[in-house]
Amino acid sequence: MPEHSSNGGWDVVVTPWHLDEYIPAFPIPADATEVGRPILPSGPVSARMNVLHRVTADTVARAAKPLVLSGDCPTSRAAVAALQLRHDGLAVLWLDAHGDFNTPVISTSGYLGGMALAMLTGGTPGLFDDTLGLRPVPETSVVLADARDLDPAERDALAASRVRRIPADPAAITAALGELGPVPVYVHLDIDVIDGTQLPGARFPSGPGPSLAQIEDCLAAARADIVGAYLACAWLPEHAGDEASRQTVTRLAAALGATLTWDEPAGS
Template sequence: MGTILVPHHLDERLSDVDFPVAAGRVVTAEPGGGGFWQRVAGLHAALADAVAAEQGPPAVVTGDCSLALGVVAGLQRRGVDPAVVWFDAHGDLHTPESSTSGYPGGMPLRMLMGEGDPTVAGRTGLRPVPAERVVLVDGRDLDPAEVDFLGRSAVRHVPVAAVPDVDGPIYLHIDLDVVDAAALPGLRFPVTPGPDADAVRQAALRLLATGRVAALTIACTWHAGEGTADLARPTVEALLAAL
């Protein structure tokens, strides 16, 4: 298991010290020109290269959820077409047309299914993950457009206590804001109430125990300098140890 740190929130470079890991490798890239997805496409491509080069299942620790695109693209280059199990308090199911805020971090799960802006997929070779191979875990702060999408898609939407078994290799994505915000102050987009850290950890460990997790991403979606990394460290260390 190799640990890859991508210290970015979208196109902002973050300090390495705000992440609760000692990474074996750091992946970063200067933003390019153009619109947002053009600016970050090089970072996604660099991450896809790093994941593809790993011999075992990598753990990717980063500052937002959008880097999942590079992780899955890297797995696919290795011949792994994973199911996606996505722990997040939010849906991340918007397209540019459905989003009222335009926030790119609210779009990556939908993009993994082949919708939304195609720039990163074109740069990395990312192929769509079928909706029936996607599980959204504890998405509880959903916009109306996301609720509508879930109502007509094959994506499974479940609470932390009811994560289903999935066939084949798994990409396990955990945005730590899935934890009740009362337990993790400093989150960028806090949601409460929610499951405690132990419930999230136990659900994730059950998936890791299958031996079929091909990659793990831990999204540390908090503001820098507020001590949240220290509070999250026991959960992160337990997950990394189980991969």
Template sequence: MTTILVPFHHDERVDLPVPADVTVEPVLPDGDVWTRLTTLYRHVADAVTPGDTVVSGDCLVSAGVVAGVQRAGIDPVVVWFDAHGDVHTLDTSTSGYLGGLSLRLLLGAHRDIFSDRIGLEPIAEDRAVLVDARDLDPAEVDYLATSGIHRSTVHDLGDIPDGPVVLHVDVDVIDSAELPGLRFPAPDGPSTQDVIAAVQHIRRTRDVVAFDLACTWYTGDPGLVADMTVPPKP
């Protein structure tokens, strides 16, 4: 298993003191944010092979991870741990924060400016599982009410669709009282140990072809990354 570090939050370099076998940090071109992001994620896709763990500073990098496993001929299910829905579009976002579009972009939103430019084939809604999203904007609530996305909690993962899994974990799924320094803290969430246990259960019982960990914090504990990414016990 290779650990790949992508030390970016969106298109800005950030410090992530995490040991890694490979670091992906290309010089990004001048241009708009989409040009810079899609350049970065093409490099991520180039680096990813089945079985890898990817650690980054945001959720958008998951697009490069999924594109990388698709290049290996794998059609993955995406299991998405996050306190937020990440299912906004440019039309529904009130903050303009692009990380809030991350899962929706994987599902094909704004394909011409995003997925087509990195070679990502959009994931079908019914092959996505959103875990413990509790901080949702009204537009996200409306979308999720009619979408095919499966919903579950850390404590009850429900039925994950058949097939190989890309497992995405945003550390802010953890209760903010336990994890200070988050960019977008959300209270009333599961404990650190409960999240680690759920992640390890999926990694132990399913064919996880890539594990993508988003460290969406200003300051955080690298020890949490080590705890989250340790290989599961049989």
């Protein structure tokens, strides 16, 4: 991987997995570095994910300014652990239709994808081993935008936390980041934050929400502070490489200042 790419300063890293499920159709931009496919052990999904996250963290750590494309949200723990090697006091801007603040204790489904933000803030002790060296991000350094679709216990947990909740609005994002002060920012965006009518084939559509154009404006509002970014491209596997899916990811990356190019036409 180059020390620093010419792609607006971004190094694009792709990890085409949803939890421990490899997604063959996941689109890989022409200039991206794909995370290697490790041999995953048998056993619990979390143990298998931990191996994948270790490989992902090693790849992201070699990127000067990583833009990670992934099929899920929990792999963000690998991206944040890698960024913490270079940046102290990292803040997190999390744009998502969901709160991802469930834990094994309060989750009604046990779905690990719904715990991704809690993983970053230290809310899931014992779920993974500590080989990543991830330091819990203080709740006061987390800004959660949108989160319109919450489980009841998750809503209570967020209300009791010190996570800052805001609408997915450029002005609100600018204000929230300004209140954090001059700190390095990691931005995480799950595509389901976008209005469900604009996301055919999404794994977890969440109905009416901000438009793609509004989310582009949100990313543009945060750009100056971002040292790393992550796009959770959570489409159903058969839709991951659709032309509409690629166009959405391309537009979101462009809002961050990165130009994605593709070797083959969508659907080929």
